[in-house]
Amino acid sequence: MKLQGTMQINDKGHLEIGGCDTVELAERFGTPLYVLDEQYFRQNCRNYYRAFTEKYDGIVLYAAKTLLTLAVCRMVAEEGLSLDVVSGGELYTAKKARFPMERVYFHGNNKSAAELKLALEYKVGRIMVDNPHELQMLDRLAGEAGVRAKIMLRLTPGVEAHTHEYIKTGQIDSKFGMVIENGQAMEIIKQALALENVQLTGLHCHIGSQIFELQSYAHAAEVMLGFAAEVRRETGWQPEEMNFGGGMGIYYTAADEPQPVSKYADMLVQAVKTLAQAHDLIVPRVLVEPGRSISGPAGTTLYTVGAVKNIPGIRKYVAVDGGMGDNPRPALYQSRYEALLANRAAQQPQETVSIAGKCCESGDMLIWDIDLPTPAPGDILSVSATGAYNYSMSMNYNRLPRPAMVLVRDGAADIIVARETYDDLIRNDVVPERLGESRVVKIAGAGR
Numbered sequence: 001m002k003l004q005g006t007m008q009i010n011d012k013g014h015l016e017i018g019g020c021d022t023v024e025l026a027e028r029f030g031t032p033l034y035v036l037d038e039q040y041f042r043q044n045c046r047n048y049y050r051a052f053t054e055k056y057d058g059i060v061l062y063a064a065k066t067l068l069t070l071a072v073c074r075m076v077a078e079e080g081l082s083l084d085v086v087s088g089g090e091l092y093t094a095k096k097a098r099f100p101m102e103r104v105y106f107h108g109n110n111k112s113a114a115e116l117k118l119a120l121e122y123k124v125g126r127i128m129v130d131n132p133h134e135l136q137m138l139d140r141l142a143g144e145a146g147v148r149a150k151i152m153l154r155l156t157p158g159v160e161a162h163t164h165e166y167i168k169t170g171q172i173d174s175k176f177g178m179v180i181e182n183g184q185a186m187e188i189i190k191q192a193l194a195l196e197n198v199q200l201t202g203l204h205c206h207i208g209s210q211i212f213e214l215q216s217y218a219h220a221a222e223v224m225l226g227f228a229a230e231v232r233r234e235t236g237w238q239p240e241e242m243n244f245g246g247g248m249g250i251y252y253t254a255a256d257e258p259q260p261v262s263k264y265a266d267m268l269v270q271a272v273k274t275l276a277q278a279h280d281l282i283v284p285r286v287l288v289e290p291g292r293s294i295s296g297p298a299g300t301t302l303y304t305v306g307a308v309k310n311i312p313g314i315r316k317y318v319a320v321d322g323g324m325g326d327n328p329r330p331a332l333y334q335s336r337y338e339a340l341l342a343n344r345a346a347q348q349p350q351e352t353v354s355i356a357g358k359c360c361e362s363g364d365m366l367i368w369d370i371d372l373p374t375p376a377p378g379d380i381l382s383v384s385a386t387g388a389y390n391y392s393m394s395m396n397y398n399r400l401p402r403p404a405m406v407l408v409r410d411g412a413a414d415i416i417v418a419r420e421t422y423d424d425l426i427r428n429d430v431v432p433e434r435l436g437e438s439r440v441v442k443i444a445g446a447g448r
């Protein structure tokens with residue numbers, strides 16, 4: 001397994017993160033446990049800030065969907081990044097964390113009126129409009145609120161990034177954004193320009209996630225700037241800012257070869273400059289929305305090994321105390337992860353085993369076929385690169401409480417998300433007083 005961030009193996013042969021012995025973390029806080037490496041998380045933010053903001057005056061929006069808690073919001077704010085939120089819940093979290101609202105960009109393909117009202121009330125920096133229905137609704141709501149909302153439009157450039165089929169969002173057949181090729185994008189721009197209560201500042205696209213082909217971004221820039229030139233010819237308007245979404249791939253296994261952020265920034269910003277000049281456009285400010293490449297590598301999940309079931313000649317199942325509830329990615333996308341036994345981190349692998357979760361679901365497997373020192377009940381399994389799309393996609397299937405999250409740094413750990421309790425699980429359950437009799441809230445139905 002590749003040691004990332006502040007990971008090292010200490011003289012007890014235990015895995016250490018942020019100067020904390022992970023075996024002690026497991027003892028102290030219980031498992032499953034999400035561990036976030038503060039130094040590494042901040043370093044990843046800084047790499048983006050330097051590469052885009054310091055060097056090119058670009059804006060980096062951290063994609064909240066990958067991992068958002070109040071403490072994470074604070075760190076992102078302190079590192080000078082902006083924030084991409086996609087729901088009222090993410091927006092509310094940012095507000096509660098006192099994230100500067102002018103640095104918040106509100107995405108989503110089906111924002112509700114209530115969500116848009118909240119965004120207007122909080123005075124977010126930009127609303128990223130996805131479709132004509134939203135555009136009309138926002139114009140009306142902004143008018144009612146007596147404000148002119150700054151918006152960017154989400155377009156579908158038809159660029160396919162080389163990544164897993166389910167997480168491609170840039171191709172034409174997508175629920176996100178308006179298609180350039182068939183004229184829908186031009187149409188929504190004209191609509192936006194004709195409205196009084198919105199001010200169109202720029203265009204957005206996002207071509208997918210876990211991308212290693214930097215060329216895909218250059219291709220997206222080509223399509224977007226080419227289209228911007230067409231828009232200017234038809235309407236006279238041109239974008240002052242362009243957002244190219246997120247998507248930079250990270251290391252999960254040896255099959256993944258992440259690109260340096262500086263190379264990505266240089267390539268993208270240069271492409272935008274060259275293309276803008278070639279099309280005689282003003283050079284737009286470049287925005288990007290990385291999520292996974294900031295939070296992903298900085299997260300690790302610790303589990304305790306329980307039942308070990310050997311089926312001779314077939315496979316050895318090693319069950320841990322978490323699974324698809326805290327990390328649904330292997331079940332959803334067949335994602336691969338690396339892991340090691342944190343309490344025997346220096347030992348050589350002895351056999352190939354498969355790591356099972358504890359949900360009542362055959363598909364609840366965390367890792368198929370991984371080489372480890374022979375696991376035994378009580379061992380601590382550490383799975384790497386779980387910072388993105390793990391806690392944020394976690395669930396309570398089988399009424400398993402969600403794990404706690406600790407932030408580690410310089411040999412100290414703080415809880416940033418408390419472990420859910422059984423009481424948390426039943427908090428919203430209500431047993432009507434007269435169960436089995438007539439309901440209290442009468443709702444008229446057909447035929448009555």
Ligand SMILES: Cc1ncc(COP(=O)(O)O)c(C=O)c1O
Binds near residue numbers: 169210246289290291
């Ligand atoms: C619009 C948008 N922006 C940003 C992101 C973040 O992408 P990633 O986590 O791959 O950097 C996503 C998710 O893919 C997205 O849909």
Ligand SMILES: N[C@@H](CCCC[NH3+])C(=O)O
Binds near residue numbers: 169209210
């Ligand atoms: N949730 C996906 C990525 C989704 C991209 C969101 N636009 C993953 O875990 O890889």
